[in-house]
Amino acid sequence: MSRHQFEAYLDKVFHFSRRVAALPEGRHYPRHPWEKVFDAVFLGAACQFPALHRIEAECRDGALSKRIGPLSEDAIGYALELQDPGPIFALGCNMARRLKRNGVLRSEWARGRVVAAVDGIEICSSFVRCCDLCMERRVTHKVGEQLREDIQYYHRIVAVIVVSAPFPIPLGIRFQKHGETEVACTLALLKDLNDQLGRRFFDLLVADALYLQTPFVEAIEKIGWEWVINLKDNQPELLAEAEQATAGPPHFQESNKKQELQLWHAPEVLWPVADRSVRVVKTVRTLHKNRVPLRPASASKKPNAKEAFDEQGLNFYATNVELGLVPPSFIHQLGRSRWTIDADAFQTLTTDSHLKQPSVHQGRGRALVNLTMIRVLAYALTIVFYHRQVRSHLRKASFGFCDLARKLAYLFLLLPPRMDSS
Numbered sequence: 322m323s324r325h326q327f328e329a330y331l332d333k334v335f336h337f338s339r340r341v342a343a344l345p346e347g348r349h350y351p352r353h354p355w356e357k358v359f360d361a362v363f364l365g366a367a368c369q370f371p372a373l374h375r376i377e378a379e380c381r382d383g384a385l386s387k388r389i390g391p392l393s394e395d396a397i398g399y400a401l402e403l404q405d406p407g408p409i410f411a412l413g414c415n416m417a418r419r420l421k422r423n424g425v426l427r428s429e430w431a432r433g434r435v436v437a438a439v440d441g442i443e444i445c446s447s448f449v450r451c452c453d454l455c456m457e458r459r460v461t462h463k464v465g466e467q468l469r470e471d472i473q474y475y476h477r478i479v480a481v482i483v484v485s486a487p488f489p490i491p492l493g494i495r496f497q498k499h500g501e502t503e504v505a506c507t508l509a510l511l512k513d514l515n516d517q518l519g520r521r522f523f524d525l526l527v528a529d530a531l532y533l534q535t536p537f538v539e540a541i542e543k544i545g546w547e548w549v550i551n552l553k554d555n556q557p558e559l560l561a562e563a564e565q566a567t568a569g570p571p572h573f574q575e576s577n578k579k580q581e582l583q584l585w586h587a588p589e590v591l592w593p594v595a596d597r598s599v600r601v602v603k604t605v606r607t608l609h610k611n612r613v614p615l616r617p618a619s620a621s622k623k624p625n626a627k628e629a630f631d632e633q634g635l636n637f638y639a640t641n642v643e644l645g646l647v648p649p650s651f652i653h654q655l656g657r658s659r660w661t662i663d664a665d666a667f668q669t670l671t672t673d674s675h676l677k678q679p680s681v682h683q684g685r686g687r688a689l690v691n692l693t694m695i696r697v698l699a700y701a702l703t704i705v706f707y708h709r710q711v712r713s714h715l716r717k718a719s720f721g722f723c724d725l726a727r728k729l730a731y732l733f734l735l736l737p738p739r740m741d742s743s
């Protein structure tokens with residue numbers, strides 16, 4: 322074996338190494354070329370090594386010793402700090418365009434649309450470590466036995482993630498700036514993506530209730546996107562109108578062993594502050610579940626029989642989607658598709674891809690931005706590789722995403738020694 326199969330796949334589908342080699346260099350006389358540092362961080366993230374410290378060890382005498390060779394944590398941090406995040410963002414957009422051309426971003430349920438969801442996540446909160454790009458807040462916390470108020474430093478990133486694909490794929494992230502709202506940050510990210518990916522790269526945006534604000538909705542409609550946004554009490558007048566319009570019996574009902582769904586549809590509900598009307602769908606979903614009942618410690622040790630119980634969820638969705646022949650339950654499906662961000666993408670990004678682990682942070686804000694962008698890119702490309710190449714060729718369903726990371730690291734060990742000594 323002369324090449325790692327993950328890298329061979331990336332080159333075949335994305336011309337990845339050629340594009341990485343073309344990334345501009347941010348330093349004048351680098352001891353290690355940026356391509357080498359990028360590869361170390363990218364492949365280290367693909368192998369799910371949690372920190373730069375670990376990547377240094379793996380480059381010295383571990384999984385990456387043949388592929389990368391010696392490279393110190395400090396050299397990686399320094400190179401990351403001096404690099405412009407723009408070309409890394411553009412590289413991610415390049416990959417996304419290829420994925421769209423290859424038909425990876427669509428699936429049947431979305432009726433031909435590419436659907437993207439937006440959401441934010443907090444990373445790297447600390448009372449000690451900070452950088453010039455940190456956000457700050459005053460927090461009361463326990464130090465020993467005493468309560469103390471201190472400044473807490475943290476970062477929030479927003480992500481745009483395709484949720485119409487068979488698995489969620491991040492398109493891009495942006496760090497929220499101090500004093501900037503999440504919605505403003507997301508809008509800036511969406512505009513950057515629109516510039517890079519071209520108009521109508523995706524068709525429809527889903528978001529939580531925070532985003533149901535006139536300026537945001539106007540801005541995304543101007544770009545030409547459809548939208549489905551949760552409606553909650555942060556828009557009290559619209560919610561009151563929607564409640565009134567859906568007060569009667571449901572327009573649609575469906576039940577099976579697991580759940581019961583009731584759905585109301587109001588095609589024109591007045592949104593007074595925006596001086597317009599929107600379409601509203603209300604759903605009540607009753608999930609039939611089982612649980613083990615709690616009982617006193619003195620009772621017998623035999624496990625209790627499970628008892629059945631119902632869990633009910635009420636949701637309102639506002640939208641500009643023209644339904645035509647499409648049933649209103651499509652709005653419910655679109656609204657629910659956003660849950661894969663929290664349940665799947667953010668969950669895997671934080672547990673397996675160590676997104677919350679700062680690694681470089683103290684005094685190196687830009688290094689943290691670049692590190693996080695490379696980690697998200699590595700997640701996106703390994704998850705594509707996992708679903709398109711590994712899982713589709715495997716009968717064993719138990720081979721998970723973190724098994725893949727171990728396998729990737731193992732395969733690097735089998736590479737022949739490098740000929741050069743850079």
Ligand SMILES: [Zn+2]
Nearest residue numbers: 451452454455
């Ligand atoms: Zn910071």
